[in-house]
Amino acid sequence: MTVGVITGFGAVTPLGVGAGLLHDRAVAGQSGLTDGVGRCGDFTAREHLSRHETRRTDRFSQLALVAAAEALAQAGWRTAAPPYPSDRVACVIGCGLGGTTTLGIQQGVLDRQGEEYVSPLTVPMAMANAAASHLSMRYALHGESLCVASACASGAQAIGTGLRLLAAGAADAVVAGGTEASTSPLISAAFRAAGALSPTGASVPFDRDRDGFLLGEGAGILVLETAAGAARRGAAVLGSVLGYGASSDAHHVTAPEPSGRSAAAAVTRALAEAEVAPGDIGYINAHGTGTVLNDRLECDALRLALGDALPAIPMSSSKAGLGHLLGAAGAVEAIATLQALRHATAPPTVGLRRPDERLGPLDLIRTARRLAAPVPGRPLIGLSTSFGFGGHNAALVLASAPSITTKGRG
Template identity: 40%
Template sequence: MSQRSEAVRDEFRRLRRRVVVTGWGAVTPLGVGVADTWAAMLAGRSGIRQLSAIDSGDLGSHIGGEIHDWDPEAHLPRKISRRTDSFAQYALAAAAEAVETAKLIIGPELAPRTGVLVGSGYGPVNYNSKLPDLLRDKGPRGISPLSQVTGAMDSAAVEISLLFGTTGPCRSLSTACATGTDSIGEAARLIQYGAVDVAIAGGADNCISRADLAGCGNARALSTRNEQPELASRPFDEDRDGFVMSSGAGVVVLEAAEHAIERGAPILAEVAGFGATSDAHHWTAPHPEGTGAKAAMREALRDAGVAPAEIDYINAHGTSTPLGDAREVRSIREVLGERATRIPVSSTKSMTGHMIGAGGAVELIVCGLAIRDGIVPPTINCDRPLDPEMNFVAHTAQRHDIRIAMNNSFGFGGHNAVLVLRRWEQ
């Protein structure tokens, strides 16, 4: 990078607005709502079960992280729940919780200064998978006139905008497993640049479908520990054999710090830094040297103005795949140096499974909760750590004073996104 480019970036960092989290919401296999999800994590409880929503008998993997006991009409108006795919329903429920937590009222003055950036890795796959059968069985008249909007990737973002009456930029971003983290990072930039004062941001997915499980299974990416579903997701364990497909949503309310302070909002944490890169290496395998992952971590640290020695906790991508986990650990060691073995590094995917586009957003919320409560959730099923010198918070939550946390998300296609979250200090 040229000296001029460096100077421009440094000047922007000096002038930009601070961004804070004032609300959060989640729908996960551990519970509907942040409180239930967090309580289950701290207890080391798994949300992985035998699949019930689809017939998986002829598939290699019969397990997943479904949203248990989901009743959309308990969370959404019926006219909305009837027209939306389940991934969008989860996003709407998480957004409603986030807005309520933030005590945010979006009136005529705030509406044009409020943006929505809620993405998805897979989008409305369950809704779209039904359309060919409807067309075959009922003909063209059987297809809803809303099918092209309900079946679109941006349907969750648009439904959130409609529900809350936001008239600022409304977008959907898709970067596979990095989607939630990327969406929050890009939304923070909108606030930093002054394009909006408030943003509703995050990710959602429900890709538990026969086609998606078959494809991931054929790529040998999924765990086949079918007889022991609660033990199947085992990040950083020597006996890991693949990730577990899960569903969910994570949404946060971001605000310019001065806006949040002026309205007396609860400030939960500060989004201090964001970095994103691409491997340009392989569709499903991470770069063998972790080049893109390391670059994203370093950029997030630089963007935050934080030294590696200041990181107190990492919520790792940690999906439980043989290649991915090993390369992430090596990348963390190279970026953080000796700090890597002195701090907790846990993967909550051991309990939730891999929620794809929702994963990074929920895990950012986890970082905020760890900062707030001074406790780090465990990596369950980590019986034989692949790196005995690292503290993977095996089995049981640990007490730590967390001031600065890092959230890693690395996805298929070589997408890498990292956020740095900091305790709010005015």
């Protein structure tokens, strides 16, 4: 088992700028949704980035740059001077749709003013790999740099890809995560036409009356290193990614595979790589979109993978308070999971009042819950699941660091 230790993490979400706010406000049961959309209302790019950076980046790249700044500062890295040979540091960022903000603006320019007024920076700003590119340039990361684009599983698969690069010896450290800023009227209309968005504007996963998800934006970035590398440079270990599993439904471009076996396989593979049993899991941050079908099939898949252990494991969904962050969801939810483990307190599914009994026996969290490791004396272990359009399934097994107390709010 190759463990990727986490030495830094950062987030920009509808709950605020910073991973600490993500945890504190989620535990308090706060929602970042306004008028049915999870926008990062506290985030203004020019307050964090230079005028040059702001003008040449789409919002999804801006969110990633600010989340990464928090993560790398926490890890003790200096701008343009990584603590490893620069060609041994990789950058893997997940994104589902890319620069939809830029594309919308430039389409308007084209319609109103004509082709000659369209910005030559449109493609560099809108391309899905732009965030990875800008992070590599800003921090002089000369190792492998790429974008994982697997819809709503992108962020989780980016972290998993980073873990595999460490395991293969292809990198000494990886800046990994996900980002998305696709809450435009067009994207909303498309999901609404597909019957996925909540018509009531109140998405509550696992609730008896759930009727779909709501869109959100945000970014989550982690710094992954080998345990030996972190020890050599005296870095504080904040947690770890113990295992990663992925699979493909190979079934339908939008609908999940009805048996749940493929999704369950991703979870089973993550547990096997982490060398932990279902009963070792102390918390599940579920994909939990709030659609009737996806919630049911996810619970079926978890039951296949975790068996009799599932009913005793506390579980919640971050999407009730953040919205669905699409390509950023898996990374932000991995950070939410890590924070729950570090502080031994799990956030609730915001607004959950009447759990759907048709989902079977589950320990669904309705108010903040103190967590305890199933095996006394061992670090808390959590599971984060992500499932994307196209049949992409991903699961991450994370753990708190043994030395971490619950007093901090980092």
